[in-house]
Amino acid sequence: MARGDSYQLQGQQGGVYLSGSGATGTALGNFRVIHALSTTVINSFTETNIVDSSGAAVTGITLAANTQLGGQFKDVALTSGTCICYYA
Numbered sequence: 438m439a440r441g442d443s444y445q446l447q448g449q450q451g452g453v454y455l456s457g458s459g460a461t462g463t464a465l466g467n468f469r470v471i472h473a474l475s476t477t478v479i480n481s482f483t484e485t486n487i488v489d490s491s492g493a494a495v496t497g498i499t500l501a502a503n504t505q506l507g508g509q510f511k512d513v514a515l516t517s518g519t520c521i522c523y524y525a
Contacts, residue, residue, distance in 0.1 A: 450469075450523065450524040450525070451523070451524055452468075452521045452522055452523040452524060453466070453468075453521065453522045453524075454519070454520075454521055455513065455515050455519065455520050455521070455522060456515075456518075456519045457515065457517060457518075457519075458480070458514075458515055458516055458517060462480075462514060462515035462516075462517075463512075463513070463514045463515070464512070464513050464522050465512050466511070466512070466522075466524060467509070467510070467511050467524065467525040468509075468510040468511070468513060468522040468523060468524060468525055469507065469508075469509065469510075469523055469524065469525040470505050470506070470507050470522075470523040471500065471505065471506045471510065471513065471520050471521075471522050471523075472503075472504075472505045472520055472521045472522075472523065473500035473501065473502055473503065473504050473505070473506075473518060473519075473520045474502065474503070474518075474519040474520055474521065475502045475518050475519045475520075476499065476500070476501055476502050476517075476518055477499070477500045477502075477515060477517065477518025477519065477520045478497065478498070478499050478500075478515065478516040478517045478518055479496070479497070479498045479499075479500070479506075479513065479514070479515060479516070480496065480497070480514045480515055480516040481496045481513075481514045482494065482496070482510045482511060482512060482513055482514075483511045483512040484509070484510070484511040484512070485508060485509060485510050485511070486508050486509045487506070487508045487510075497516075500518070500520070509525065510522070
């Protein structure tokens, strides 16, 4: 049961650990926050509310270690790095 944004941003819904690319670097589901544990390059999302100035979905995002990206993300795939994707 969803308990509101504050509860979800604390990671209480759980998350998925991703590492590298391929099967270990892909997570299926709906996510609210991506927390980079090391420098992480996000290859793609199937859906996101993070867009560029033309309205196109942004890909190839690089997150420095110990930074977070908040938004709405579905099906995250990495190019490299390690992160935790927290469920929405």
